[in-house]
Amino acid sequence: MIKKMLIVDDEIEICEFLKIFFEDRDYKVATGFSGEEALEKVASFQPDVVLLDIQMPGMDGLKVLKKIKAEHPKIKVIMVTAVETGDKIEEAMRYGADNYITKPLSLEYLEKDVQDKISLFAKGA
Secondary structure, eight states, rough: OOEEEEEOOOOHHHHHHHHHHTTTTEEEEEESSSSHHHHHHHHHOOEEEEEEEEEOOOOOOHHHHHHHHOOOOTTTTEEEEOOHHHHHHHHHHHTTOEEEEESOOHHHHHHHHHHHHHHHHHHTO
C-alpha cells in the first residue's frame, strides 16, 4: 500500500524537513505552503493523511480543515500548532481534526500517530 501524506505549513523549512523524514520511511509526500494550496493538493494528490498548520497567513488551518472534512471526510487530518491554545484546539477537534501536535515536533510521536491514521484510513474508518 502506498502511504500518501500532504504537509502544509507556511514555514518552508518545516515542510522540507518533514518531507525528507517521511520519504525516508517510504511515504509519498507532497507539500503546500498556504491554505489555498493545501486544498488544491488535497484534490489532485488525494493524501491519506494531512499534517496541517493552524496558523498560516490568508486561509488559516481551521478553514482548510473544515473544507477538507466537508469534501473528503475519510482523509485524516493532524493539526500542527506552535502555540497550544485550548480554544483553537477545541475548535479543530469540533471541525473533525483527528489529532493535534505542538511544535517543536516529537518525530517519534509524529511518526507513530501518522502510522495510526494511515491504518484507520486504509480500513475506511
